[in-house]
Amino acid sequence: MDLRRLRYFVAVAEARSLGKAAERLRMAQPPLSVQIRKLEAEIGAPLFHRGTRGMDLTEAGQALLARAGEALALAADGAEAARAVASGRRGRLSVGYMFVLANAMLPRLIPELRRAIAGIDLDFAELSASTREARLLDRSVTVALCMPAINHPEIQVARIGAQPFMLAMPNRSPLARMSAVPIARLHGRPLIALPPPERDPASSAVAAMLRRQQVVMPIASRVETAHSAMSLVLAGEGLAILPACAKLGAPRGIVFRPLRDATDSIDIAVCWRRDSRSPLIGTFLKCAERAVAKL
Incomplete structure (x- = not known):
């Protein structure tokens, strides 16, 4: 059913007059009368009859009016929802994050997002070094907080911060008694390593730092x-x-202890598909930058 014609019907039913309804609609009366007749022909029954106090609804007209307001309200709500999503004021965002960033970033980032986009629906997915690229490429996440950045031709990257490297050890380790551990003291000690970057294993930031310091772990x-x-x-x-x-x-x-004689760090990055058209990504990026600034 034509929503414009339905709107004309509601105006006539509320005004109980073609003339008054035409005035409210800012149109001439004859075209309005034509539209009402077409609506009656479409339904197959008269919707109005002229009474002593104006145009009264028939039973068919009363049945239509009971549902017409809801239909017009739903249509208006749908149009507003579409405009809000297109402008980035509403929408759903699936956020991937690497575990190492969870406690540092999410408690700061989520309130920023809630303040910036009141109507946002958020989904979260924990990523690992081996899943983060695939989850972006198959669109199961819209945007990802990564460390380090993803190097892939189909993925856009914005570096928003960095974190220095520190040494993690059991509190019973002799090195734990130091306020900062000389990197040379790591030579020959076993290393629990994270996976190297996907496309260039030799470029691992930790491996590069150890090579430069001539330390073998x-x-x-x-x-x-x-x-x-x-x-x-x-x-x-x-x-x-x-x-x-x-x-x-x-x-x-x-x-955790800082490493003496080494100031290397690793990038924090926001990553998303280059072909993504989500208007929420720009707002997410600004919120992530503010969250990183609070670290």
Whole structure:
């Protein structure tokens, strides 16, 4: 049913006069009368009859009026919802995040997003080094908080901050008694390593730092997440070099110390598909930048 014609019908029913309804609609009376006749022909029954006090609704007209207001309200609501989503004032955003950033970023980021986009629906998905690229490419997440940035031709990257590396070790380790650990003291000690970047394994920031310092740490294990690395460190399997923000999720018994003679850091990045048209990404990026600034 034509919504415009339905709107004309409601105006006539409320005004009980073609002339008054035409005036309210800012149109001439004859075209309005034609539209009402067409609506009656479409339904197959008269909707009005002339009474002593104007145009009265027939039973068919009363039945239509009972539903017409709801239909017009739903149509208006749908149009407003579409405009709000298109302008970034409403919508659904699926956010992927790497575990190492969860405790540092999410408590700061989520309130920023709620303030910036009152009508946003948020979904969250934890990512690992091996899943983050695929989850963006298959669109199961819209935007991802990554460390380090993803290097892929179909993925756009915005670097929003960085975290210095720190040494994670059991609190019973002799190195834990130091306020800062000389990087040379790591030579020969087993390393619990995270996976290297997807497309250039030799460019791992930790590996590059150790090469530059001429420190060799044999890899005892490779794990997917900082959480897993800390579990193996706690079990005595080796040491881990992790971003400083990882200490916010450290289990009891793990301590973090800065590395002396090394100021290397790792990027925090917001990543999304280059072909994404979501208007929410720009707002997400600004909120993420504000959240990083509070770290």
